[in-house]
Amino acid sequence: MDNLTQLRKLGLFDARVPRYTSYPTAPHFAGGIGGETVSNWIRAIPDGSQISLYLHVPFCRRLCWFCACRTQGTSTLSPVEAYVDSLTQELAALKKTLPEGITISHLHWGGGTPTLLDPTMIDRLSRAIFDAAPLGDGAQFSVEIDPNEIDDARMDALVAAGLNRASLGVQDFDPMIQEVIGRPQSFEITKAAVDGLRARGVPSLNIDLLYGLPHQTRARMTDSVKKVISLKPDRIALFGYAHVPWMARRQSLIPTEALPSPEDRLELYSLSRDLFVADGYDEIGIDHFSRPEDGLATAQKNGTMRRNFQGYTEDSAEVLIGLGASSISRFPQGYAQNAPATSAYQERVRAGQFATSRGHAFTGYDILRGRVIEALLCDFEADLPAIARGLGEDPATALALADGLAETLPGTVSLDDGVLSIRPDARPLARIIARYFDAYEMNEAGHSQAV
Numbered sequence: 001m002d003n004l005t006q007l008r009k010l011g012l013f014d015a016r017v018p019r020y021t022s023y024p025t026a027p028h029f030a031g032g033i034g035g036e037t038v039s040n041w042i043r044a045i046p047d048g049s050q051i052s053l054y055l056h057v058p059f060c061r062r063l064c065w066f067c068a069c070r071t072q073g074t075s076t077l078s079p080v081e082a083y084v085d086s087l088t089q090e091l092a093a094l095k096k097t098l099p100e101g102i103t104i105s106h107l108h109w110g111g112g113t114p115t116l117l118d119p120t121m122i123d124r125l126s127r128a129i130f131d132a133a134p135l136g137d138g139a140q141f142s143v144e145i146d147p148n149e150i151d152d153a154r155m156d157a158l159v160a161a162g163l164n165r166a167s168l169g170v171q172d173f174d175p176m177i178q179e180v181i182g183r184p185q186s187f188e189i190t191k192a193a194v195d196g197l198r199a200r201g202v203p204s205l206n207i208d209l210l211y212g213l214p215h216q217t218r219a220r221m222t223d224s225v226k227k228v229i230s231l232k233p234d235r236i237a238l239f240g241y242a243h244v245p246w247m248a249r250r251q252s253l254i255p256t257e258a259l260p261s262p263e264d265r266l267e268l269y270s271l272s273r274d275l276f277v278a279d280g281y282d283e284i285g286i287d288h289f290s291r292p293e294d295g296l297a298t299a300q301k302n303g304t305m306r307r308n309f310q311g312y313t314e315d316s317a318e319v320l321i322g323l324g325a326s327s328i329s330r331f332p333q334g335y336a337q338n339a340p341a342t343s344a345y346q347e348r349v350r351a352g353q354f355a356t357s358r359g360h361a362f363t364g365y366d367i368l369r370g371r372v373i374e375a376l377l378c379d380f381e382a383d384l385p386a387i388a389r390g391l392g393e394d395p396a397t398a399l400a401l402a403d404g405l406a407e408t409l410p411g412t413v414s415l416d417d418g419v420l421s422i423r424p425d426a427r428p429l430a431r432i433i434a435r436y437f438d439a440y441e442m443n444e445a446g447h448s449q450a451v
């Protein structure tokens, strides 16, 4: 049986599985976790620790049809300004609650379009953040940048605030595909943003690219990948387009009949991977690439790479605090998510409270299962006894989680001395294998295709 037939047989082309940027995944969050719980979890952070902050800006000037992000369109800056007021209120509440001597190891602004913020807002917001917790030595400050929504003044303001890592959304450079997905963006505009950031000394750039878009062919994908390579990004995230119009209504504008088949998606991914690798990029986990000298490649080689809501990271902080509407925080005790609707979020923070509306307190073997899943998706292997011992659990418990896996997904894994390894030709199945360690019921409709 050839490898494609084997991958098909094991469900790669039919399955919908989580991306596992958290475990349990967000659909399993529930009520019962509120502002008081979050206050207690924040107070329990040891004095002098490093934490990470994620700040969500749920506004865009345009709403791209392919995008399933939680964001709203705006043609003026007044709702954005009011939202920045709310973020500063939330930061003031955080400052009051944080223990002594906390510094930030990773700060990320995502969205939506954080670069909608004008220079005054960028300055105000960054001051409020660093008043709550300053950046620690060697900290990373990254921002998602829409090349259509950035100019010299905003780049200057971001760099003055400490930006040292930028992530640019591209998706695809083909004008016809851009039209069909509702996101026009010329190569020249993207290059101008890249050049502007580099000229200001931003040392690390990431580009997001999508495979599986309508009308993507081998030739068009090759052309987009070559254009990306010509910009010499330090990292590339190559995500599969998730077509879920029943969840993201604007995706119903995307012509379903023009979407590549699952087999074509695998081919588009594979050819892109080959081009990146041939150009000297290291393959990172299931969907990232980085220059060998980049910190992510180093973390992968050292076995210290982690997976969080932004994807792969070298950040080792145990606490990630999400600020803004719908943001998710992770604590050693569990997850907490802010109210998704901007109005509800703003109402809560205006009253001086944390805006937590739901979450999940870890229970049973959640942490153990989560670590195994994370290891499989970061390293394609999991040292089950070592993971268990690191968490104070019995190694036999971790080994038992893998019982039956080799029979359920034959030929995909090996188990030697407790180290579970995904075979190289079964790596496209990594999320399906990870799913084996997920104890929660899954509604497939809420997840993306396995390839």
Ligand code: SF4
Binding pocket: 059, 060, 061, 062, 063, 064, 067, 068, 069, 071, 111, 112, 113, 146, 169, 183
């Ligand atoms: S892709 Fe970016 S700019 Fe477009 S809708 Fe999504 S978040 Fe907004």
